[in-house]
Amino acid sequence: MRWSSYYLFTTREVPADAEVVSHRLMVRAGMIRKEAAGIYSYLPFGWRSLQKLSAIVRRELDAAGAIELHMPVVHDADLWRESGRWRAYGKELLRVRDRHERDFCLGPTHEEVVTDIVRRDIRSYRQLPTNLYQIQVKFRDEIRPRFGLMRGREFIMKDAYSFDVDEAGLDAAYDQMDLAYQRIFTACQLDFSRVEADTGAIGGSSSHEFMVLADTGESQVVSCRECGYGANVERAETQPLAAPAAEPPAERQQVSTPSCTSVAEVAELLGVGPERVVKTLLYETSDGPVAVLIRGDREINQTKLANHLDLPEVALAGEALVRSVSGAEVGFAGPVGLPDTVRLIADESVRGLTNVVCGANVTDAHLTGVNWGRDVDLAEFTDLLLVTGGDACPRCGSELTLSRGIEVGHIFKLGSKYSEPMGCNYTDEQGQERPMMMGCYGLGIGRTIAAAIEQNHDDSGIIWPLPLAPFTALVTPLTNRDDAVVAAAEGVYHDLQSHGVDVLLDDRDERPGVKFNDADLVGIPVRVVIGSKSLADGKVEISLRRGGDKELVPVDGAAERVLELIRPPGA
RNA sequence: CGGGGCGUAGCUCAGCCUGGUAGAGCGCACGGUUCGGGACCGUGAGGCCGGAGGUUCAAAUCCUCUCGCCCCGACCA
Numbered sequence: 001m002r003w004s005s006y007y008l009f010t011t012r013e014v015p016a017d018a019e020v021v022s023h024r025l026m027v028r029a030g031m032i033r034k035e036a037a038g039i040y041s042y043l044p045f046g047w048r049s050l051q052k053l054s055a056i057v058r059r060e061l062d063a064a065g066a067i068e069l070h071m072p073v074v075h076d077a078d079l080w081r082e083s084g085r086w087r088a089y090g091k092e093l094l095r096v097r098d099r100h101e102r103d104f105c106l107g108p109t110h111e112e113v114v115t116d117i118v119r120r121d122i123r124s125y126r127q128l129p130t131n132l133y134q135i136q137v138k139f140r141d142e143i144r145p146r147f148g149l150m151r152g153r154e155f156i157m158k159d160a161y162s163f164d165v166d167e168a169g170l171d172a173a174y175d176q177m178d179l180a181y182q183r184i185f186t187a188c189q190l191d192f193s194r195v196e197a198d199t200g201a202i203g204g205s206s207s208h209e210f211m212v213l214a215d216t217g218e219s220q221v222v223s224c225r226e227c228g229y230g231a232n233v234e235r236a237e238t239q240p241l242a243a244p245a246a247e248p249p250a251e252r253q254q255v256s257t258p259s260c261t262s263v264a265e266v267a268e269l270l271g272v273g274p275e276r277v278v279k280t281l282l283y284e285t286s287d288g289p290v291a292v293l294i295r296g297d298r299e300i301n302q303t304k305l306a307n308h309l310d311l312p313e314v315a316l317a318g319e320a321l322v323r324s325v326s327g328a329e330v331g332f333a334g335p336v337g338l339p340d341t342v343r344l345i346a347d348e349s350v351r352g353l354t355n356v357v358c359g360a361n362v363t364d365a366h367l368t369g370v371n372w373g374r375d376v377d378l379a380e381f382t383d384l385l386l387v388t389g390g391d392a393c394p395r396c397g398s399e400l401t402l403s404r405g406i407e408v409g410h411i412f413k414l415g416s417k418y419s420e421p422m423g424c425n426y427t428d429e430q431g432q433e434r435p436m437m438m439g440c441y442g443l444g445i446g447r448t449i450a451a452a453i454e455q456n457h458d459d460s461g462i463i464w465p466l467p468l469a470p471f472t473a474l475v476t477p478l479t480n481r482d483d484a485v486v487a488a489a490e491g492v493y494h495d496l497q498s499h500g501v502d503v504l505l506d507d508r509d510e511r512p513g514v515k516f517n518d519a520d521l522v523g524i525p526v527r528v529v530i531g532s533k534s535l536a537d538g539k540v541e542i543s544l545r546r547g548g549d550k551e552l553v554p555v556d557g558a559a560e561r562v563l564e565l566i567r568p569p570g571a
Numbered sequence: 572c573g574g575g576g577c578g579u580a581g582c583u584c585a586g587c588c589u590g591g592u593a594g595a596g597c598g599c600a601c602g603g604u605u606c607g608g609g610a611c612c613g614u615g616a617g618g619c620c621g622g623a624g625g626u627u628c629a630a631a632u633c634c635u636c637u638c639g640c641c642c643c644g645a646c647c648a
Contacts, residue, residue, distance in 0.1 A: 011582065011597095011598085012582090012583095012597070012598085012609065013582050013583050013597065013598085014582095014583080015582080015583085016577085016582090016583070016584090016640095016641080017577095017640065017641050017642095019641080019642075034640095036639085036640090037639085037640065037641085090646095092646070092647085108647095109648090138648080140646085140647070140648090142646070142647075143572075143645080143646065144642095144643095144644090144645095144646085146641085146642085151646095151647075151648090155648070156648095157648050158648085159648085209648095210648095218647090219647095302645095313645070313646090315645075406648095407647075407648065408648070409648070410647085410648060442647090442648045443648065444647090444648030445648085446648090447648055448648085478606085478607055479606065479607090481606085510609090511605090511606055511607090511608090511609080511610070512606070512607045512608065513606090513607080513608040513609050513610080514608085514609050514610095515607095515608085515609095516607080516608045516609080517608065517609045518609085520608090529607085531607055532607090533607075534607095
């Protein structure tokens with residue numbers, strides 16, 4: 001491709017609305033253009049990168065036995081009514097009407113459609129298992145799209161759906177997809193982590209997320225260097241916390257703690273460690289108020305709480321509710337003397353504590369010397385702890401590290417969640433009709449590209465991992481006025497093309513500085529620079545975008561050297 | 572949905588408080604000088620000041636309403 005006739009326009013100015021580096025660089029490098037909030041055009045240069053990733057995804061999924069198809073963007077509402085999600089999905093589902101006033105929606109995911117397809121075609125266990133996938137546009141009317149391709153409303157996703165006769169089959173399909181995902185992200189040369197994920201409302205027995213590690217990631221994960229355990233913090237567990245030494249029960253006393261609404265303030269005023277203070281947090285749920293106890297130095301994991309209560313979500317109670325339930329201002333609630341209507345749940349971290357400090361349900365007062373059993377009956381203990389860096393690995397006890405990640409893939413075991421209500425059944429060997437066991441497997445194509453840039457850039461621009469680079473090599477003649485330079489550049493360009501290399505020739509009539517800066521910005525991995533000076537010695541300059549030194553090679557050997565540099569290791 | 576901010580040239584922004592001739596830099600076009608890390612000089616094109624209503628002799632500027640966009644919290648690939 002010749003840059004002078006290609007559609008690639010870089011900008012020096014940083015777009016005002018781009019916050020994160022991948023977004024800024026993608027806009028500056030002419031990869032994407034925003035059309036509306038969370039909706040982008042993929043410009044030719046960016047589209048090439050998505051195509052490179054799509055090809056890798058197809059290769060690995062095909063190898064894993066999945067079969068590509070393509071489903072519609074617009075879905076008949078009746079299908080969604082069948083699964084129950086027409087009501088349940090909420091505002092994220094963009095609903096539209098056609099000219100006959102018939103309801104449709106833009107597909108945010110395709111369980112309904114794929115289940116409808118499969119239930120019509122597959123009747124017998126002999127036709128199973130199967131695994132269908134597509135790479136396609138999704139639409140989710142996100143509350144807050146942001147960060148360019150990282151969280152769009154319209155985005156490109158690979159989604160796969162497996163259908164099996166039983167749990168064992170599902171397990172096998174799941175493991176295969178798991179492996180395929182690991183191969184995909186490895187092939188992309190991304191630093192990723194596979195972690196246990198919360199299954200939440202979807203339920204099911206297992207779920208894993210694939211995280212590209214980056215500081216700008218919106219998800220937090222903990223991982224263990226020793227044994228390889230990794231989990232989204234929503235899901236993460238740890239070993240029981242070391243409890244402070246038990247003491248003989250002391251007398252319960254109410255003490256004055258004016259304006260001390262935080263654990264730190266109370267602990268300091270009373271001269272005790274925060275692990276001897278117990279926080280009481282009040283939540284407002286559709287089933288009424290819930291009080292949750294947790295050790296003062298730790299935080300509650302709201303996802304675990306919601307799962308425990310079997311609710312889609314929970315929210316901290318507002319000030320008014322806190323006052324009416326506890327009888328005190330926010331900051332002084334405690335378990336002693338709460339109304340019976342409040343469900344009291346304790347995190348495991350408070351189980352062995354003695355002589356604790358907690359709110360007195362009186363403004364500006366706390367209780368000391370509180371003991372379970374004598375002062376309060378705690379019947380409901382469960383794990384609600386938000387795990388953090390430094391906690392002990394639940395498997396091996398080593399220290400966990402906390403890091404941020406971008407969720408680029410998520411795999412689920414769905415079981416019969418969709419097959420049952422939608423009647424996606426098959427006949428087994430005994431002639432019995434049974435629901436198929438399903439799994440679903442998502443991979444964000446655009447988001448993975450954004451994540452790759454988050455992980456691979458410097459102050460000057462993108463540093464593409466070779467497999468995702470829009471072009472593999474860039475040939476840059478430094479001037480168009482020296483015939484020898486132009487001829488040499490054309491020669492290298494054609495050599496590389498004839499070897500099937502994706503090569504871009506910067507034949508624009510620009511000054512060298514402009515070409516160098518653009519080259520850094522667009523980040524093509526291998527660069528061949530041809531200038532009058534080195535060419536006088538019959539040499540051209542080859543360098544890698546990723547920090548490599550320049551090397552001078554004879555013009556004739558330039559293409560060969562480039563081929564060496566891009567050859568995958570071991571090939 | 573709550574909280575904060577912004578809509579002026581293709582892009583990044585000034586002007587608005589205190590109403591009176593539409594501005595800069597970059598980019599673009601033309602001419603000249605330059606040519607190994609975003610050159611310089613000159614000339615020029617380019618605007619319904621997001622939209623609607625109002626106040627006023629006069630509105631980018633003041634008021635009301637709207638639409639869009641961005642950032643911070645609950646969702647997800």
